[in-house]
Amino acid sequence: MRRTRFATDECPVARSVEAVGDWWSLLIVRDAFAGKGRFGEFQTSLGVAKNILTVRLRKLVADGVLELVPASDDSAFKEYALTGRGRGLLPVIVALGQWGCTSSPFKPVDRKTGKRVRLEFRSEGGRKLTPDDVQLVPASGT
Amino acid sequence: MRRTRFATDECPVARSVEAVGDWWSLLIVRDAFAGKGRFGEFQTSLGVAKNILTVRLRKLVADGVLELVPASDDSAFKEYALTGRGRGLLPVIVALGQWGCTSSPFKPVDRKTGKRVRLEFRSEGGRKLTPDDVQLVPASGT
DNA sequence: CCGTATCCATTCCGATACTG
């Protein structure tokens, strides 16, 4: 029963971990943000075995991260599209990307201006904080 | 040779994925941010098998996320502490936490004011953006 | 207390072959 435990873990990080499943899922989500939606696109992009991809996609759909929609170009097929919940994962992707390195094949930009976007910590007052300004405290709701 | 491929992947997300390894590592990092540092603390907190924990800690140290430092209370033992690189993972943890849910055993606060901190997308001009305002574009460096 | 070493079950992953 390995890591099923995480699904009911009280920590949202752990539950996110469980929901997204494994890293394949996250890379699929990354590709989805990059505009990919077809089974073959994911398969080519990730080089993952097709059976694994099938399982991952199914899980992502079951978890409400992706949904199957009619393909835009060819009505005979379906496409995988991010749900609202799925789009909520963008900060995770961007945070990983920012941590990974600077030069990236995918960069986040403002949809309107096309300018570079970054993830920042902001206090309630709106003040920009560095990671060192931030600490994780044990709890007390919200 | 499974997923070793990711280590040389050009995408920083994929490389982060490889560096952090698996979800255990991320949960260890989460605990480290929460002030934990001793082997036993991780072991108790995560309920992970000790041999697995050993491997994960070793990998995190090798990847420069954690480092071994003399224990503060008992000089006979060592503690695992986040490196600068490791502290850079905080946005990832917080992003996962924000996505996971609202009520959390760990919340990020401003170290100085104690007030709630959130991760936000900001354009270069400083304007706050929603995830829907942001798109991932294929590349062109930095 | 802090690991290491071993054993075993489960799972993951990749390759391949096959269907519609």
Added chain:
DNA sequence: CAGTATCGGAATGGATACGG
């Protein structure tokens, strides 16, 4: 193109026993 089915190898994970 979009999967499904099966197979074997590798890695993960848990439990336990052992040593510094």
